[in-house]
Amino acid sequence: MNILLTGGAGYIGSHTAVALLEAGHHVVIIDNFCNSQRSVVNKIEQITGKKLICIEADVCNTPVVLKALQENQVDAVIHFAGLKAVGESVQNPLAYYANNITGTISLLEAMRTADVNVLVFSSSATVYGDPLYLPIDEKHPTSATSPYGRTKLHIEEMLKDMASSDPTWKIICLRYFNPVGAHDSGLIGEEPQGIPNNLTPYVARVASGILPQLQVFGGNYPTADGTGVRDYIHIMDLAEGHLAALNFVNQHPGWIAVNLGTGSGHSVLEVIHAYEAVVNSKIPFKIVDRRPGDIASCYAKVDSARELLQWVAKRGLSEMCESSWNFQRAK
Ligand SMILES: NC(=O)c1ccc[n+]([C@@H]2O[C@H](COP(=O)([O-])OP(=O)(O)OC[C@H]3O[C@@H](n4cnc5c(N)ncnc54)[C@H](O)[C@@H]3O)[C@@H](O)[C@H]2O)c1
Structure with missing residues (x-):
C-alpha cells in the first residue's frame, strides 16, 4: 500500500515508518519539522535500506496535502501531525486548536477530494480524563483535562461524524498509552527539545x-x-500496532477507537x-x-486490540529502558 504519514518525522511516526517500510509498504511523509529533525528521514532510510518520499509542508496547507495524495496514489493515511505538550496547551490553547483541529480538517478535505477514505488517527489515553475505573476500556466515559486533550476529543468526535455522514469512510482512532524507548539501531528515538516532559x-x-x-x-x-x-509501551510495539490497525480498518468501514497499551x-x-x-x-x-x-x-484494557487487531505488545520494561x-x- 501507499501510505501517507502526517508528522511522520516525529517520535511515533518515524518508528511506524520503519515498521511500514519493512512490511513492504511505500511511505510518504508530510512534516513541517516544528518538533522533529530533517535528518530523521535519512535515518529511517538507513535502518530499512528503503527510500521514502518526504514533503516539507504544513498539514494545514490543503492543496499541498491533496497533491501529495494524488501524485503518490495514496491508499491510506496515518495522522500523527499535532502538538502534544499538555502544559504548553494550557498556556497557549489557540495554537493547539489551530494546529491540531485545523490540520485535521485540512487533511479530511484533501482526503475527501482525492477519494482516500482510510484513516488511522493518533489519539491518546488522555481522552479518558481522570479514570473512573481500571483497567480503562474503550467504553470508559471520555472527558478532557487540558486543551491538548480537548483537541483529541474534538477530533475523535469530528471523525465519528465523518463516518456517519459517509459510509465509505474507514476510520480508527488509536488511543495510545505511554510510548517509551527507541528503535534497536539507536538511530531514532524520542528527542524532545529542551527539558523533557516525559x-x-x-x-x-x-x-x-x-x-x-x-x-x-x-x-x-x-x-x-x-x-x-502508567501503562508504558515500547515504541516498536506501538509502531507494529499501526500495521495491525491498518489491516483491520481496511476491511471495516465506519469509526472505531482502540486502546494501544500493554494492559x-x-x-x-x-x-x-x-x-x-x-x-x-x-x-x-x-x-x-x-x-x-x-x-x-x-493502564489500559487491551482486549479490543488483541481480538480485533490481532495485536499484543510483546516487549517488557527492561527492553524499553535498554x-x-x-x-x-x-x-
Ligand atoms: N508521545 C506520546 O506520548 C503520545 C501519546 C498519545 C498520543 N500522542 C499523539 O501521537 C502523535 C505523534 O506524537 P509524537 O510523540 O510522535 O509527537 P512528535 O512531536 O514527535 O511528532 C509529531 C510530528 O508532527 C509534526 N507536525 C506537528 N504539526 C504539524 C503540522 N501542522 N504540519 C505538519 N507536521 C506537523 C512535528 O514536526 C512532528 O514531526 C501526536 O498527535 C500526539 O498527540 C503521542
Whole structure:
C-alpha cells in the first residue's frame, strides 16, 4: 500500500515508518519539522535500506496535502501531525486548536477530494480524563483535562461524524498509552527539545549526567510504592500496532477507537530501578510535590486490540529502558 504519514518525522511516526517500510509498504511523509529533525528521514532510510518520499509542508496547507495524495496514489493515511505538550496547551490553547483541529480538517478535505477514505488517527489515553475505573476500556466515559486533550476529543468526535455522514469512510482512532524507548539501531528515538516532559527521556539525561537529578512528582499516591503508575509501551510495539490497525480498518468501514497499551502499569520507582539495572548505576532522584492534574494510576484494557487487531505488545520494561539508553548513548 501507499501510505501517507502526517508528522511522520516525529517520535511515533518515524518508528511506524520503519515498521511500514519493512512490511513492504511505500511511505510518504508530510512534516513541517516544528518538533522533529530533517535528518530523521535519512535515518529511517538507513535502518530499512528503503527510500521514502518526504514533503516539507504544513498539514494545514490543503492543496499541498491533496497533491501529495494524488501524485503518490495514496491508499491510506496515518495522522500523527499535532502538538502534544499538555502544559504548553494550557498556556497557549489557540495554537493547539489551530494546529491540531485545523490540520485535521485540512487533511479530511484533501482526503475527501482525492477519494482516500482510510484513516488511522493518533489519539491518546488522555481522552479518558481522570479514570473512573481500571483497567480503562474503550467504553470508559471520555472527558478532557487540558486543551491538548480537548483537541483529541474534538477530533475523535469530528471523525465519528465523518463516518456517519459517509459510509465509505474507514476510520480508527488509536488511543495510545505511554510510548517509551527507541528503535534497536539507536538511530531514532524520542528527542524532545529542551527539558523533557516525559519520564524516560528525563531519566536518560540524568543517567548520562546531562541533568543532575530526576524529580519524582508525588510519593504518596494510593499505589504500591506511592508513585504514579502508567501503562508504558515500547515504541516498536506501538509502531507494529499501526500495521495491525491498518489491516483491520481496511476491511471495516465506519469509526472505531482502540486502546494501544500493554494492559499493565509500572510505577515511576519501578521505571527508575529498571533503568538503573540497565545503566548499572544509581539514578539520583528526589520525591517532590504532586503536579496539579496528575492521576495516581492509568493502564489500559487491551482486549479490543488483541481480538480485533490481532495485536499484543510483546516487549517488557527492561527492553524499553535498554533501547532508550542505547539511543541516548548513540547520541
Ligand atoms: N508521545 C506520546 O506520548 C503520545 C501519546 C498519545 C498520543 N500522542 C499523539 O501521537 C502523535 C505523534 O506524537 P509524537 O510523540 O510522535 O509527537 P512528535 O512531536 O514527535 O511528532 C509529531 C510530528 O508532527 C509534526 N507536525 C506537528 N504539526 C504539524 C503540522 N501542522 N504540519 C505538519 N507536521 C506537523 C512535528 O514536526 C512532528 O514531526 C501526536 O498527535 C500526539 O498527540 C503521542
